[in-house]
Amino acid sequence: MEREELFKKISVENDKKMVLLVLDGLGGLPLNGRTELETARTPNLDLLAAESELGLSHPIAPGITPGSGPAHLSLFGYDPLQHEIGRGILEALGVGVEVSARSVAVRGNFATLENGLVSDRRAGRIATEKNREIISYLSGKIKKIEDVEVRLYSGEEHRFVLVLTGDGLDDRLTDADPEATGKPLLYAKAKNEPAAKTARVINLFIDRLTSELAGRPPANTCLLRGFAKYPAIPSMAERFKLRAAAIAVYPMYRGLAQLVGMEILETGRTIGDQVATLKKHYAEHDFFFLHVKKTDSYGEDGDFVHKVGVIEEFDRWLPEVLELTPDVLVVTGDHSTPARMQGHSWHPNPVLLKSPYQRYLPSGGSALDAIACGPPDGQGCGKAGAAAARAKFSEGACARGILGQMYAMDVLPLMMANALKFKKYGA
């Protein structure tokens, strides 16, 4: 039996609540001996860590640095190598475009054509303002090609997203991009028979756009690549019998949550707004995914100090989440984004899981007794209070945690188990 078929078979509905708090790019690398998380003053996370099971999770597999798409699929319990999300779809999700199972999404560049040759693949990086103007003009002119609906969305500078929606579309096309200047436009080719219609429509689109923009250099043609259908991923309702909801500020993460059928809750821009949204809708769902973006953004910028600041801000809001007393709570990242590396990395992420069925129960004094007698999440074998005082939510403590090293795609199954939402497998 396949893993995901197994989940479908053993999942049951109940009224337990699960909350997954994701700090994007949480894991880090040390500067002066401490990672971003270890540097942050996080009294609430630390207290929680002393009462939780800790571990480290690999987003995909040891050594693999993931993009946001596969990293989140993992956290949602899906095998990220089994469900691929095409680049075009991710771009579309990133600009907040509605895409459906009948859509193909495409990344576009405005480019410059001179004497029949591409002279600039980015149309001199036109201003985003200019881009919006052109897209608005084109949207009025090109609404349909054959029976296929055409929608266009501005990105930054020369970038845009094209979404085709219609019957019988296919994404198995070669890129319509010469990949070098001084060459003529390259048209898309169908890799196989079912994609012939899509290739024809794409190439008609290139010609239409080029003729509409004739005499308007530098943006007078386009290059198209990353053709991608909306992936057919079974929803979390189908797979896990969950009424799942997402609280995310950035379009891409709302889009990723939508891919697995979560309801997207309207929210504001700050962590405080997001927590308020969680409280407001807490009765309506049994699984909440709350996504904090800025840890990753500052990591990407190489800004150690401000990444620390976002973690501290999150920590200040944590008590309001804890007041909801979710049955199962997880705090983790989707991948590491060490400020020192200014980008995503393969380092496993801290995972904290709190549940009434965790092996080392911290209720009352006994938890701390347990720590004193040796469970690995506590950092010492001294007195209870001392152990708690030393506890810290950190990469180091997680590396010694009782959850060990795990795959991120096992986090959601573990939450399901702890929420008693999985039946026994086999007799």
Added chain:
Amino acid sequence: MEREELFKKISVENDKKMVLLVLDGLGGLPLNGRTELETARTPNLDLLAAESELGLSHPIAPGITPGSGPAHLSLFGYDPLQHEIGRGILEALGVGVEVSARSVAVRGNFATLENGLVSDRRAGRIATEKNREIISYLSGKIKKIEDVEVRLYSGEEHRFVLVLTGDGLDDRLTDADPEATGKPLLYAKAKNEPAAKTARVINLFIDRLTSELAGRPPANTCLLRGFAKYPAIPSMAERFKLRAAAIAVYPMYRGLAQLVGMEILETGRTIGDQVATLKKHYAEHDFFFLHVKKTDSYGEDGDFVHKVGVIEEFDRWLPEVLELTPDVLVVTGDHSTPARMQGHSWHPNPVLLKSPYQRYLPSGGSALDAIACGPPDGQGCGKAGAAAARAKFSEGACARGILGQMYAMDVLPLMMANALKFKKYGA
């Protein structure tokens, strides 16, 4: 190459002895800060733990709670998601029925039929005595249907097992069970052509039984479900070149051992009897599976104290096993059965492995030196003697163990390696 094909290719015979001691449902959850295993006084296990490699094993995967069938297949080195054991077969094994590759086993309920409708799906939970009487009567009346041999076995109360043996039998049938009262009998339907014969025989059986029991309410008909063929699992001899033997008291575990071709050794009811059986047959096999059931039974009853007692009883017999000086010894559970949960759970199980090739050798001073320099199985970094004195076979110590967290199906391959029964893979 498939995992199991690999094992077949690299397994070699030698005269090394491996002993797998399984305490059913061993893993637990704490009560007053300590699990059942941590509460038990186990001086012999603790001494052994100080000289062994420790780890935690997931029966199936993180978060998955297994039944006894898949949990034991894992411990025997088989992928439990690849080899499924149908419910009917497990029931048959549970009542100690002989089943073969030509058999289909079925779970039966005696039920009550009134005016053509099922009025009680359990025939008023007739006494087990009454059940035996009816089965004995029917066994004399229904011996064959077409060319298929029919055998019947009493279970508890209204339950029985039907075993059909013949050529061309198939288990792809819908259940013959209306699943509600007030409905007429439901006959089995073949899900595909090869199962047509079996469906016909099953439905003839229902009619024969119902006519034989006419006028004998409340048990005057039957419901049948969980049709299952004897699974075709390659034996441990084929797969691992082992002469394997099982020492188990309960029929289901003897049956599971038989599924993978172990020889079933006659034994008594107590752990002492089982250890005596091990000693008696020690020369004849190179792999022994000794199964202690009562840890699980008390766990299922929610009886923390008596589960502790069984672990302590096991501990008293351990020295007699150690006297045999097996080359590789493993002590573990098939799954956790925390008394607090009164049932199986997903929590990983303690694993203890002792072998001359374990990485941290405790022989003489060096073992203890090793502990003193910090391998994770020792609980302190003080003096050797102190470390050994504090060592404990427990979930907490196993969570810090050098074996880490592993899949249960990797335990047997690890035993094979430590017994030098695996050749190198590849050149």
